[in-house]
Amino acid sequence: MYEYDDIDQTLVDERVAQFRDQVARRLSGEISEDEFKPLRLQNGLYLQLHAYMLRIAIPYGTLSSRQLRGLAQIGCTYDRGWGHFTTRQNLQYNWIKLEETADALADLAKIQMHAIQTSGNCIRNTTTDQFAGAAHDEIEDPRVWCEIIRQWSTFHPEFSFLPRKFKIAVTGSPNDRAAVRVHDIGLRMHKNAAGEIGFEVIVGGGLGRTPFIGKTIRDFLPKQDLLSYLEAILRVYNQFGRRDNLYKARIKILVHEIGIEAMREKVEAEFAASKDGALKLPQDAIDQIAAQFAPPAFEKLSGISAEYANAFRTDFEFGLWARRNTFKHKQPGYSIVTISLKKEGAPPGDASAEQMNAVADIADRYSFGEIRVTHEQNLVLAHVKQSDLPAVFKALKAYDLATPNVGLASDIIACPGLDYCALANARSIPIAQQIALRFKNWERAHDIGELKIKISGCINACGHHHVGHIGILGVDKAGEEFYQITLGGAADEQAAIGDLIGPALNTRDAVDAIDTLVETYLRLRNSSDERFLDTYRRVGLAPFKEAVYAVA
Amino acid sequence: MAKAPKLNSQPQVVTANHLLSGDVVYLTKAASWSRRIADAAVVANVEAGAALLAEAETQAKKNIVIAPYLIPVDASVTPPKPIQYREVLRAEGPSTEKARPAA
Ligand code: HEM
Ligand code: SF4
Numbered sequence: 041m042y043e044y045d046d047i048d049q050t051l052v053d054e055r056v057a058q059f060r061d062q063v064a065r066r067l068s069g070e071i072s073e074d075e076f077k078p079l080r081l082q083n084g085l086y087l088q089l090h091a092y093m094l095r096i097a098i099p100y101g102t103l104s105s106r107q108l109r110g111l112a113q114i115g116c117t118y119d120r121g122w123g124h125f126t127t128r129q130n131l132q133y134n135w136i137k138l139e140e141t142a143d144a145l146a147d148l149a150k151i152q153m154h155a156i157q158t159s160g161n162c163i164r165n166t167t168t169d170q171f172a173g174a175a176h177d178e179i180e181d182p183r184v185w186c187e188i189i190r191q192w193s194t195f196h197p198e199f200s201f202l203p204r205k206f207k208i209a210v211t212g213s214p215n216d217r218a219a220v221r222v223h224d225i226g227l228r229m230h231k232n233a234a235g236e237i238g239f240e241v242i243v244g245g246g247l248g249r250t251p252f253i254g255k256t257i258r259d260f261l262p263k264q265d266l267l268s269y270l271e272a273i274l275r276v277y278n279q280f281g282r283r284d285n286l287y288k289a290r291i292k293i294l295v296h297e298i299g300i301e302a303m304r305e306k307v308e309a310e311f312a313a314s315k316d317g318a319l320k321l322p323q324d325a326i327d328q329i330a331a332q333f334a335p336p337a338f339e340k341l342s343g344i345s346a347e348y349a350n351a352f353r354t355d356f357e358f359g360l361w362a363r364r365n366t367f368k369h370k371q372p373g374y375s376i377v378t379i380s381l382k383k384e385g386a387p388p389g390d391a392s393a394e395q396m397n398a399v400a401d402i403a404d405r406y407s408f409g410e411i412r413v414t415h416e417q418n419l420v421l422a423h424v425k426q427s428d429l430p431a432v433f434k435a436l437k438a439y440d441l442a443t444p445n446v447g448l449a450s451d452i453i454a455c456p457g458l459d460y461c462a463l464a465n466a467r468s469i470p471i472a473q474q475i476a477l478r479f480k481n482w483e484r485a486h487d488i489g490e491l492k493i494k495i496s497g498c499i500n501a502c503g504h505h506h507v508g509h510i511g512i513l514g515v516d517k518a519g520e521e522f523y524q525i526t527l528g529g530a531a532d533e534q535a536a537i538g539d540l541i542g543p544a545l546n547t548r549d550a551v552d553a554i555d556t557l558v559e560t561y562l563r564l565r566n567s568s569d570e571r572f573l574d575t576y577r578r579v580g581l582a583p584f585k586e587a588v589y590a591v592a
Numbered sequence: 593m594a595k596a597p598k599l600n601s602q603p604q605v606v607t608a609n610h611l612l613s614g615d616v617v618y619l620t621k622a623a624s625w626s627r628r629i630a631d632a633a634v635v636a637n638v639e640a641g642a643a644l645l646a647e648a649e650t651q652a653k654k655n656i657v658i659a660p661y662l663i664p665v666d667a668s669v670t671p672p673k674p675i676q677y678r679e680v681l682r683a684e685g686p687s688t689e690k691a692r693p694a695a
Contacts, residue, residue: 458678519676
């Protein structure tokens with residue numbers, strides 16, 4: 041795990057002290073709300089509908105068990121005993137008091153965490169594959185590059201006031217689990233013809249009001265040039281990005297307006313001028329950071345463990361869970377476990393302090409004390425011995441954390457929506473809960489197979505609805521909550537923006553419509569191997585649309 | 593965000609968030625703030641609403657609350673019920689947390 045050095049720690053500690061002082065000045069009336077708001081946002085503190093919300097950065101989604109316990113403690117002390125994991129691999133507390141925020145931030149600093157760059161027009165927390173360093177299909181651990189980006193971008197003076205927020209995602213694997221094509225910059229590691237590892241650089245993706253799939257600006261970028269190239273892109277964006285219109289300020293609009301060729305020309309020119317400058321990464325600096333992400337001390341194992349095979353045969357529930365919630369590890373004898381935070385009927389991504397503590401304990405015992413947060417709002421134990429899987433299953437189950445639904449219809453992404461968010465049009469969480477309950481029957485859910493449902497409470501698309509196989513967007517129709525449904529979106533290496541099926545539906549009809557869509561798919565699919573998305577791509581919108589609006 | 597409707601002569605109250613806690617609060621008849629909409633001062637026309645809001649803004653300047661604004665309510669029920677769904681959620685709390693025990 042990456043550990044803070046003195047620079048990191050001092051910086052974070054100073055920031056807490058500064059914020060304490062800013063709050064005091066706000067409370068004494070020395071500064072007004074208008075002056076204070078940007079300061080609190082720079083420290084991750086938003087004012088939501090019911091309370092302040094504190095957003096904590098979880099760099100590249102990796103946590104130590106100690107950090108997770110710390111987050112649980114903060115949840116108990118300053119929130120109502122819960123934390124909410126989000127699509128940005130972050131954690132949000134929904135019930136924070138201004139007067140206690142500095143204390144909460146001080147507690148965070150003790151576990152080497154903070155809320156910096158979780159808001160504002162800066163380079164936000166870089167996100168990545170939750171299976172980094174573990175997945176069998178990985179070329180290289182992308183967290184090394186996330187950390188390099190973090191060190192470069194934190195408080196970068198030139199990029200603290202960009203035209204708009206800026207999000208970077210990195211995948212080290214051809215199977216993109218980090219949605220790199222819908223970020224401002226996406227980086228995909230791959231090997232060139234000479235066998236060297238570098239980056240495909242994708243730019244101008246994004247969701248929100250105007251969704252775009254990112255375009256490749258460079259097929260292959262040598263690793264040592266990463267920061268020079270990123271800086272070149274940021275410079276071009278900083279210079280040409282539109283500051284006149286909030287809705288046109290993201291880099292995706294610039295790329296769309298001038299075209300990828302013109303963008304490439306500008307970036308390459310900037311890059312050519314600076315590529316052999318101070319940002320060129322020396323190999324020893326890369327190695328030093330890579331050492332922080334060295335693989336844990338795996339045991340040499342071979343063959344299939346008897347405990348695992350036996351449990352698979354004899355324990356039906358375990359088998360179901362192992363099939364859905366474990367993933368192939370690069371190290372023989374190990375598996376990756378996804379912990380579902382999507383028990384049907386519960387708010388997606390919520391974890392109680394008790395659950396966080398339990399996961400921390402299980403990670404200590406079975407997964408080298410490390411936990412990952414996924415953009416799909418689940419947790420991951422990255423390195424579990426297969427022989428330990430039955431014990432891990434049992435331990436998770438005791439805390440309601442073993443729902444066997446990863447990637448299934450009830451594994452829904454939902455933004456906070458109108459229950460919490462001041463920008464929302466409609467609620468997201470309750471409709472997610474109602475839909476998930478429709479797929480509680482495991483037989484049906486497993487028969488349906490992979491189906492990604494993603495829900496946002498407004499066009500900002502924090503719940504990634506544009507890239508859901510089924511996307512649901514909350515809209516306000518004369519004061520009532522309505523939902524628009526899109527089909528065929530995808531966030532992976534074949535990223536696509538979903539197609540709108542028709543007029544928005546009220547809550548009840550929208551929930552029914554999801555059932556109808558799934559039944560239509562079951563009727564149309566060629567075989568049980570054809571996923572919902574594949575069927576949709578084959579047959580198109582028409583049969584689904586007909587089915588929904590015939591009954592609605 | 594659902595746009596706030598333009599208020600006519602209809603029952604209305606002033607709401608804001610409490611600066612220190614962030615809590616949803618309502619301006620009371622005694623010109624103080626309460627977390628319960630039941631305590632809110634309800635006025636029935638545009639002029640009285642403007643006066644109520646002016647009072648609230650004075651208090652915002654004194655750093656008691658943030659960003660006060662008027663919302664329409666149905667005053668025929670007790671406690672008064674906001675017309676907009678967003679404000680019902682603000683008054684009652686998230687619909688998702690009702691079912692769940694405090695951990
Ligand atoms: C305090 C509540 C929130 C506010 C005020 C907020 C605000 C916004 C806004 C204004 C946008 C649109 C940006 C644009 O199009 O330029 C956006 C996009 C986004 N937000 Fe949020 N958001 C909130 C909560 C969340 C949460 C909880 C998550 C994670 C679950 C999240 C993740 C995202 C993502 C993934 C996008 C779309 C990607 C993009 O184009 O940037 N946000 N948010
Ligand atoms: S999508 Fe809209 S409703 Fe949902 S969290 Fe983002 S801003 Fe709020």
